Amino acid sequence: MKTLIVVPAFNEEKSLTRVIKDLKAHGYGNILVVNDGSQDKTKEIAEKSNVAVATHVVNRGLGAAISTGLAFARENNPDVVVTFDSDGQHKAEDIKKLLAPITNNVADVVVGSRLKSNNKNFPLRRLLPILFSNLATFGLYGLYSTDTTSGLRAFHRRAYQKIKLKSDRMEFSNEFFKVFVEQRLRYKEVPIDPIYTGYSLTNSKQGSELFSSLKLGFKLIFDLLR
């Protein structure tokens, strides 16, 4: 099964090399780094790592970076696209868990859920925004996911061909679920173990999760009114 790994990266020079090495060590060599207007050495590091690099000349947000990855997939037609965070919180070994339901043809979209894992070290301050986001998604789109903001997702060709996101910023992760419902995509979750190192916790992008989840409610409702 031809798998494309999309790694959105914004100022991730510290963790990117390790993330790419981990992916390659597990046999995932078909990698696209979407450098989202990074100010640091992210672009150079990605280019040296011998992977495909798509660079946004200005920062457009995580949703826009994922959309670029999906657009790249539509041009190259892999069987599956996996999105994988560049801050080092995911384990490449978890990818096979995501691919299993797709290989067995029981799902078109699989999300790696941090809340389904047995890892009890989940930081409480990360838990509340996730629950808020899950509830907002359920209320608006009628699909309950235990981890709407997870960065580890797998999309079969049937799914990524149909997914066109409108949101550029953090709220795109909820918009995904709207598309899943609208396009009648089969959705599954698998437990994953997040690695919460000091670095991935202090990362500004992660810290904004609470703020963005509050902004989200307003934003989603506004989009309905438009």
Added chain:
Amino acid sequence: MPVQIILISFLIFALSRVLLRFRGGQIKSGEFIFWGVLFFLAIIGILFPEETTSIANFLGVGRGVDLVVYVSLVTLFYLVFRVYVLLQDTQKEISEIVREVALRQVKNSAKK
């Protein structure tokens, strides 16, 4: 009253800008008419405040000034909404351009 002079001077300035932008082709005829009529009516309202009061009374509002404030607020909110939508669309377009450039570069580097 001095306030009438100040307001009217500003509105004449605003009207001249509208005319200049229209001549320069930066705004369309519909927009020219909208802003032109708006500022012109404002000048009339300032010159003849009693008239606005009679309109206000007809609509069930006490004073002309109050009516102007109400109408202005509603109009402003609507314009802010329009600008917000426009900004969102512009943001979306910027993302599309940025994406297109990024994807072309990947293709080119793959050919090398």
